[in-house]
Amino acid sequence: MTVPAIEIRQLKKRYRKVEALRGLDLTVEAGSVCGFLGPNGAGKTTTMKILMGLIRPTSGWVAVDGIDVRESGLLARSHIGYLPQDPVFPSYQTVRGVVATAARLYPGHLRGSALRRRVDDLIDRVGMTDKAKRRTAGLSGGERQRLGIAQALIGEPDLVILDEPSAGLDPTGRRDMLNLIDGLRSTATVFYSTHILDDVERISDTVIMISRGVVVAQGDIDEILTVPDTDYAVRLRGDAEALHSRLEYEPWVKSIDVRRHGDIEDWIVRLSDGSAVERLAPALVDGEGLDIIEFHLSDRRLEDAYLSLVGVDNGD
Amino acid sequence: MAIEVAAVRVGIGGFFGVLGADLRRWLGRRGLLHLILWVAGINGFVYFLVVAGLAEFGALGYENLLNALMLFPVFAGIILAEATIVGEYRSGVAAWLISKPVTRGGYVSAKLMGLWIGLSVTVILIPGLVANWWLPKVEPYRFVTPEAPEFGRFLVALAVTMVVLGFFIAVTGLLGVVIRRRGPVALLVMVLWLVLRFAPSQIRPSWYRYLPTGLMRADPDVNGWIPGMEYIHGNPFGPVSAVWATAAVSLAFVGVAMLLYRRLEL
Numbered sequence: 403m404t405v406p407a408i409e410i411r412q413l414k415k416r417y418r419k420v421e422a423l424r425g426l427d428l429t430v431e432a433g434s435v436c437g438f439l440g441p442n443g444a445g446k447t448t449t450m451k452i453l454m455g456l457i458r459p460t461s462g463w464v465a466v467d468g469i470d471v472r473e474s475g476l477l478a479r480s481h482i483g484y485l486p487q488d489p490v491f492p493s494y495q496t497v498r499g500v501v502a503t504a505a506r507l508y509p510g511h512l513r514g515s516a517l518r519r520r521v522d523d524l525i526d527r528v529g530m531t532d533k534a535k536r537r538t539a540g541l542s543g544g545e546r547q548r549l550g551i552a553q554a555l556i557g558e559p560d561l562v563i564l565d566e567p568s569a570g571l572d573p574t575g576r577r578d579m580l581n582l583i584d585g586l587r588s589t590a591t592v593f594y595s596t597h598i599l600d601d602v603e604r605i606s607d608t609v610i611m612i613s614r615g616v617v618v619a620q621g622d623i624d625e626i627l628t629v630p631d632t633d634y635a636v637r638l639r640g641d642a643e644a645l646h647s648r649l650e651y652e653p654w655v656k657s658i659d660v661r662r663h664g665d666i667e668d669w670i671v672r673l674s675d676g677s678a679v680e681r682l683a684p685a686l687v688d689g690e691g692l693d694i695i696e697f698h699l700s701d702r703r704l705e706d707a708y709l710s711l712v713g714v715d716n717g718d
Numbered sequence: 719m720a721i722e723v724a725a726v727r728v729g730i731g732g733f734f735g736v737l738g739a740d741l742r743r744w745l746g747r748r749g750l751l752h753l754i755l756w757v758a759g760i761n762g763f764v765y766f767l768v769v770a771g772l773a774e775f776g777a778l779g780y781e782n783l784l785n786a787l788m789l790f791p792v793f794a795g796i797i798l799a800e801a802t803i804v805g806e807y808r809s810g811v812a813a814w815l816i817s818k819p820v821t822r823g824g825y826v827s828a829k830l831m832g833l834w835i836g837l838s839v840t841v842i843l844i845p846g847l848v849a850n851w852w853l854p855k856v857e858p859y860r861f862v863t864p865e866a867p868e869f870g871r872f873l874v875a876l877a878v879t880m881v882v883l884g885f886f887i888a889v890t891g892l893l894g895v896v897i898r899r900r901g902p903v904a905l906l907v908m909v910l911w912l913v914l915r916f917a918p919s920q921i922r923p924s925w926y927r928y929l930p931t932g933l934m935r936a937d938p939d940v941n942g943w944i945p946g947m948e949y950i951h952g953n954p955f956g957p958v959s960a961v962w963a964t965a966a967v968s969l970a971f972v973g974v975a976m977l978l979y980r981r982l983e984l
């Protein structure tokens with residue numbers, strides 16, 4: 403049986419009066435790309451900092467590659483590459499200097515020309531070759547982010563923890579970052595937090611959603627995005643009020659969620675069971691003065707799942 | 719047991735990684751610029767006092783040099799140590815380094831040691847050696863002592879100033895870990911320097927031999943030159959105990975700073 407890349411059990415963290423983590427349980431399988439989602443203040447960064455040994459948990463158990471982070475944090479960190487949320491590097495060092503310094507902190511690191519080649523290769527991978535000799539003090543937020551990725555990967559880690567890797571990047575940079583993360587799939591486990599749900603849908607194998615310090619959902623992204631066969635999307639034009647009123651009282655309709663855009667309405671009709679579609683379709687066709695533009699099983703986007711699981715009032 | 723041995727190896731590697739990165743700061747073009755500025759600054763200061771200034775002070779060229787080396791490197795050490803320990807804690811650079819396979823104790827000790835070595839070479843040893851080259855050639859110096867001092871004794875005097883520098887770096891490091899605010903830390907250590915250097919009436923003379931004061935000031939019972947100067951001029955080095963005590967206290971301060979740093983949230 404493969405040891406999980408990350409295993410967290412009943413993790414709690416209290417900052418004076420604020421309970422940031424309230425018994426967090428999560429598992430990230432080795433070799434996966436796992437998106438870590440949650441609103442601001444949900445505890446994502448706190449969880450990552452505990453994994454990196456930067457803050458101490460109040461209680462709970464945390465392991466990386468089977469190594470207890472609280473007992474053997476140093477060994478655990480030798481397996482991890484980490485990009486902090488707002489990466490800061492010594493201002494007197496150049497881009498190349500930062501990556502080389504990071505390399506020399508790992509056990510059994512390369513030396514001499516092999517180290518220089520590896521450093522230059524990583525700087526090239528993050529698209530900073532032309533800035534390799536520039537001091538970090540003059541870098542933009544996006545450039546610091548790219549440098550952060552390079553220094554996180556220099557130790558050839560088994561686990562890469564990225565705290566909002568796309569933050570501050572322009573669209574090109576974001577695309578490059580996603581490609582880079584996608585490319586890590588074969589060599590490392592990637593555990594990253596983000597607010598950009600499209601990114602998660604695009605590259606993640608698994609998703610963990612956290613809210614108010616506890617996990618509200620975790621699993622394969624396909625499972626989370628799987629919709630029940632009872633949800634139908636309907637797009638129609640015209641006065642739909644009468645039809646809406648009629649359907650609302652049908653025993654086989656559980657709910658109708660309506661969004662209006664001018665004279666067009668988008669409905670998500672939730673039925674009591676899948677077979678009720680045989681009643682819904684004729685009812686729609688019978689609607690007088692209505693054009694049915696679309697009618698199909700609802701697509702569930704990650705955003706829908708996120709909003710339904712985490713809620714919209716959960717920000718800090 | 720195997721895990722513990724592996725952890726010790728990783729920790730040592732991390733310590734030398736941080737130390738190496740800090741020592742590299744003093745090399746290259748930037749390091750050369752620092753070196754030139756410090757050599758010119760300290761030697762210019764001593765030249766002003768010895769040659770261009772008042773002749774009677776000029777006669778004590780080596781004492782002026784040693785006093786300058788007890789002043790400028792120490793103040794540079796205080797500023798740089800608080801910028802390192804407090805500044806890196808606040809900016810997030812410390813968190814970046816400690817997110818690597820580096821122990822917190824290894825980080826603190828490597829940072830303070832790197833600073834001490836860098837300043838000792840750049841601000842004490844090389845400017846001192848340059849001064850030792852030209853001071854014996856200056857007329858007012860020859861007026862008192864026509865011969866250059868023995869080189870080995872001069873190096874010992876420089877080493878004593880390095881011990882004093884180490885003490886103030888260690889104090890700053892410890893206070894930086896405890897207070898974690900740049901201004902108050904620097905201010906407190908500078909006040910400590912002033913007390914130890916200029917207000918020893920508050921300190922029992924018998925304690926001199928166990929404090930940096932014994933290395934920074936002349937023994938009040940003898941009322942001669944500062945100890946390093948006495949030694950340069952062929953006299954025995956009196957406050958040997960002050961050297962060991964200062965070094966031991968400095969190491970103890972670094973040790974406490976390492977322990978306290980483990981409790982910080984980064």
